[in-house]
Amino acid sequence: MLRAATQTEARMITLTVNGREHRLDVEPEMPLLWVLRDEIGLTGTKFGCGIAQCGACAVHVNGAATRACSVPVGSIDGAAVLTIEGLSAESNHPVQVAWIAEDVPQCGYCQSGQIMAAVAFLKATPNPSDADIDAGLSNICRCGTYPRLRAAVHRAAALMRT
Amino acid sequence: MNAMVPGRRQFLLATLSAAGGLAVGVGFAPDAAALPTNTEIWDTPPPAGAHEVTAWVVIEPDESVLIRVAKQEMGQGILTALPMLVAEELGCDWTKVRAEYASAHRNLVEKNVYGRMGTGGSRSVRENYRLLQQAGASARERLVAAAAARWGVAPAACSVRDGRITHPPSGRTLGFGAVAADAARITLTAEPAIRPPEQFRLAGTPQPRLDTPVKVNGSARFGIDTRLPGMLYAAVAACPVFGGTLVSADDKAIAGRRGIKAVVRLKDAVVVVADNFWRAKQALADLPVTWDEGAAADTDSAQFRAAYRAALDGPAANALTRGNAAAALAGAPKTVEALYEVPYLAHATMEPLNCTAHVQPGRVDVWLGTQFPEKALEAAAEVAGVAPGNVYVHNCYLGGGFGRRAVNDELRQAVAVSKAVGAPVKLIWTREEDIRHDRYRPQAAIRFRAGLGADGMPVAWQARTAVGSIRRSLGWDPVTNGVESSAVEGLANTPYAFPNATVDCILKNTHVPVMFWRSVGSSQNAFAVESFIDELAAAAGVDPLTMRRRLLAGKSDFLHVLDVLEENSGWGRPLPAGWGRGIAIHQSFDTIVGEVVEASVSSRGEVRVHRVVAAVDCGHVVNPATVERQIESAVIYGLTAALSGEITIAKGRVEQGNFDTYEMVRMADAPRIETHLALSGGGKWGGIGEPGTPPIAPALANAIFDATGTRVRSLPLKHARLVGRA
Numbered sequence: 001m002l003r004a005a006t007q008t009e010a011r012m013i014t015l016t017v018n019g020r021e022h023r024l025d026v027e028p029e030m031p032l033l034w035v036l037r038d039e040i041g042l043t044g045t046k047f048g049c050g051i052a053q054c055g056a057c058a059v060h061v062n063g064a065a066t067r068a069c070s071v072p073v074g075s076i077d078g079a080a081v082l083t084i085e086g087l088s089a090e091s092n093h094p095v096q097v098a099w100i101a102e103d104v105p106q107c108g109y110c111q112s113g114q115i116m117a118a119v120a121f122l123k124a125t126p127n128p129s130d131a132d133i134d135a136g137l138s139n140i141c142r143c144g145t146y147p148r149l150r151a152a153v154h155r156a157a158a159l160m161r162t
Numbered sequence: 163m164n165a166m167v168p169g170r171r172q173f174l175l176a177t178l179s180a181a182g183g184l185a186v187g188v189g190f191a192p193d194a195a196a197l198p199t200n201t202e203i204w205d206t207p208p209p210a211g212a213h214e215v216t217a218w219v220v221i222e223p224d225e226s227v228l229i230r231v232a233k234q235e236m237g238q239g240i241l242t243a244l245p246m247l248v249a250e251e252l253g254c255d256w257t258k259v260r261a262e263y264a265s266a267h268r269n270l271v272e273k274n275v276y277g278r279m280g281t282g283g284s285r286s287v288r289e290n291y292r293l294l295q296q297a298g299a300s301a302r303e304r305l306v307a308a309a310a311a312r313w314g315v316a317p318a319a320c321s322v323r324d325g326r327i328t329h330p331p332s333g334r335t336l337g338f339g340a341v342a343a344d345a346a347r348i349t350l351t352a353e354p355a356i357r358p359p360e361q362f363r364l365a366g367t368p369q370p371r372l373d374t375p376v377k378v379n380g381s382a383r384f385g386i387d388t389r390l391p392g393m394l395y396a397a398v399a400a401c402p403v404f405g406g407t408l409v410s411a412d413d414k415a416i417a418g419r420r421g422i423k424a425v426v427r428l429k430d431a432v433v434v435v436a437d438n439f440w441r442a443k444q445a446l447a448d449l450p451v452t453w454d455e456g457a458a459a460d461t462d463s464a465q466f467r468a469a470y471r472a473a474l475d476g477p478a479a480n481a482l483t484r485g486n487a488a489a490a491l492a493g494a495p496k497t498v499e500a501l502y503e504v505p506y507l508a509h510a511t512m513e514p515l516n517c518t519a520h521v522q523p524g525r526v527d528v529w530l531g532t533q534f535p536e537k538a539l540e541a542a543a544e545v546a547g548v549a550p551g552n553v554y555v556h557n558c559y560l561g562g563g564f565g566r567r568a569v570n571d572e573l574r575q576a577v578a579v580s581k582a583v584g585a586p587v588k589l590i591w592t593r594e595e596d597i598r599h600d601r602y603r604p605q606a607a608i609r610f611r612a613g614l615g616a617d618g619m620p621v622a623w624q625a626r627t628a629v630g631s632i633r634r635s636l637g638w639d640p641v642t643n644g645v646e647s648s649a650v651e652g653l654a655n656t657p658y659a660f661p662n663a664t665v666d667c668i669l670k671n672t673h674v675p676v677m678f679w680r681s682v683g684s685s686q687n688a689f690a691v692e693s694f695i696d697e698l699a700a701a702a703g704v705d706p707l708t709m710r711r712r713l714l715a716g717k718s719d720f721l722h723v724l725d726v727l728e729e730n731s732g733w734g735r736p737l738p739a740g741w742g743r744g745i746a747i748h749q750s751f752d753t754i755v756g757e758v759v760e761a762s763v764s765s766r767g768e769v770r771v772h773r774v775v776a777a778v779d780c781g782h783v784v785n786p787a788t789v790e791r792q793i794e795s796a797v798i799y800g801l802t803a804a805l806s807g808e809i810t811i812a813k814g815r816v817e818q819g820n821f822d823t824y825e826m827v828r829m830a831d832a833p834r835i836e837t838h839l840a841l842s843g844g845g846k847w848g849g850i851g852e853p854g855t856p857p858i859a860p861a862l863a864n865a866i867f868d869a870t871g872t873r874v875r876s877l878p879l880k881h882a883r884l885v886g887r888a
């Protein structure tokens with residue numbers, strides 16, 4: 001009994017998700033996306049493609065925007081992960097405020113990923129041009145909210161400067 | 163609209179069947195309302211003290227108003243637009259309105275209390291505005307009658323505003339909540355008249371979507387987010403060749419793997435069930451499977467293309483005959499002929515198909531995103547072998563629909579698997595499964611022959627389409643007369659005044675299943691027609707906008723759309739070198755949309771779409787903010803198809819699998835889009851979810867012709883060999 005417990009202990013992967021520590025008994029190859037959704041139960045992060053193409057699964061790992069479908073959880077043992085659920089308690093992060101003001105979402109499925117990508121993008125590019133947005137935000141939105149996304153990114157940038 | 167009928171249920175039924183054949187229900191007891199937030203929008207248990215004034219309207223103790231919506235939200239904003247129509251008449255405080263789905267189960271049990279719940283064909287507003295206004299007016303009159311009775315005054319002496327009833331002579335006032343219980347017991351003697359659009363106060367003003375708050379913090383529940391106690395996860399692989407069947411699957415290869423619970427064999431698919439989706443998916447990939455691929459395993463896209471072309475010379479069913487096109491063509495001074503071709507297209511909804519099913523003795527629950535909850539309910543009952551009355555459909559926010567979620571193949575699988583393993587199961591299609599097992603926009607070949615008269619205007623017009631039948635593919639209808647309306651939409655009902663015309667239809671299916679794809683037949687027919695009109699204009703040396711204006715003479719709504727387009731697009735003004743401008747106009751779902759595209763083609767042949775100006779006549783508008791966004795959405799959706807969209811077949815199976823091979827327009831490719839309303843009002847109510855899609859491909863192809871002199875007759879554009887002039 002004692003030995004089995006120790007082995008399990010050794011396999012454990014630790015993640016701090018939205019400020020809360022989780023000790024996870026999962027295969028190290030399991031992508032972070034499925035750890036978040038199926039093991040921890042945070043479903044705000046979405047599955048869109050599984051091959052780092054669409055960005056629906058975007059989260060922050062140690063502050064950097066990351067496509068969670070393509071990161072084996074074993075490769076980020078000990079990391080701090082931020083998901084859409086942890087971005088703000090009252091949907092009042094400036095990016096969320098801008099998203100609401102521009103009424104961006106249509107079906108909404110891509111929007112967690114769009115928001116997480118935009119938050120990281122604006123940290124690196126606080127005063128973006130349209131060309132910066134074209135180059136820096138590549139998540140797919142099948143509903144075609146791009147014009148509203150663009151307006152919301154500009155609005156969020158303005159909010160964050162004030 | 164005024165009739166005297168004793169009971170209020172009969173009264174409403176009688177009134178509304180006259181208004182559109184639909185019945186509005188009325189509730190009697192406080193029995194349903196929503197959660198404090200609408201993260202889950204299926205029908206939910208009632209809070210204490212809530213009062214259902216009609217099946218559509220529940221007034222809660224805190225004066226908030228729950229409005230039930232019998233159409234499904236897939237991004238088109240219906241969860242906001244339909245409540246606006248109820249609130250228009252109800253007179254409640256719009257800031258206190260919440261929306262949730264009407265229950266498909268209740269609709270079944272209460273005999274169609276919500277009418278047709280299926281969502282498609284851009285129909286939700288135009289088919290329901292009278293019904294919903296009536297529901298709101300009816301609820302308002304009951305609330306007024308209840309307040310008037312309490313005060314002992316005449317209802318006609320009372321007024322309603324922002325959720326309060328006032329008796330101005332005495333200055334007395336009551337909130338809706340205070341009289342909701344009484345109102346639920348009121349019998350009206352006459353049904354109130356509803357407002358004509360000219361008198362709208364709330365409708366017609368831009369309103370933020372009610373579902374935005376839950377879509378910016380990850381709390382909106384999509385089907386894929388369902389979590390139940392004891393729930394298992396399933397990954398599925400259907401036979402890669404449509405129509406093939408499963409022969410065997412060797413479970414021993416994955417036996418003993420962590421978390422694997424079962425392998426379930428369906429007729430044409432194999433399913434691995436596990437305690438985590440990734441484990442199920444990985445095991446499925448390693449599972450040795452033998453298929454009987456069936457007769458279609460040797461087919462490919464080149465064969466289909468040749469077959470559709472050849473079919474154009476075979477027998478056809480006639481869909482339109484006007485004058486004598488053959489004679490006019492023979493006598494025309496100039497003739498023009500062209501062949502247009504389009505490929506199969508996948509819907510690629512952002513949320514891959516998925517369904518969670520819980521089959522228990524005597525009860526089946528399903529959670530998914532469906533455009534047709536009543537059909538989902540029937541399908542679940544059929545697969546589980548229970549009576550439809552024992553099925554509960556918990557419809558979720560749809561992560562995109564575009565027609566794909568009109569038929570829920572994923573639901574049938576999930577119910578079968580839950581039944582087999584005796585536990586709740588969430589079955590998810592990977593993106594590859596989603597792209598390879600769609601029901602596609604049909605492939606088609608469309609040929610035109612036209613004769614131009616001495617004045618350059620068409621005297622003869624012959625159109626022929628060879629295309630897959632959707633209704634045959636779905637097994638709905640053998641289409642015995644050989645003409646399917648969706649196959650010839652935009653062809654047989656052409657608005658252009660050709661003096662002599664024929665339209666012929668050849669329905670021809672392959673083994674590839676086909677279905678409704680945003681704007682259906684108009685998606686290919688508008689490309690062909692509007693490109694060919696451009697060819698005629700070029701052949702006649704007439705400006706393309708002028709050619710259309712002449713062919714639409716006397717049609718004031720079309721002409722107004724052209725005027726608005728001309729004015730706002732800067733038609734005819736010079737463009738930078740290497741740029742071109744193109745126009746297209748098309749009516750679908752009772753809405754006319756014209757679009758002007760500005761695009762450039764580089765010397766290396768790269769196409770960039772810079773600007774799209776759209777003019778829209780949908781008659782009346784409920785939420786202008788939604789109209790603008792739906793045009794943007796439809797333009798981007800059509801642009802993806804025009805630029806790169808194609809599903810090709812090799813060895814009977816789909817070659818594309820994910821967004822690396824089925825490419826999407828992204829931010830950097832998205833043009834500036836300007837939407838202008840050109841409303842004709844009157845009795846016209848058009849749809850808005852789809853009509854923005856058809857004109858974009860031809861407007862772009864025409865802009866490319868303007869820029870390069872090269873005519874694109876086959877989509878997607880990525881295969882066209884283009885050389886820009888800059």
Ligand code: FES
Pocket residue numbers: 046047048049050051052053054055056057058067068069070
């Ligand atoms: S699901 Fe991760 S990028 Fe698409």
Ligand code: FES
Pocket residue numbers: 105106107108109110111140141142143144145237512561562
């Ligand atoms: S809002 Fe639907 S995919 Fe982006």
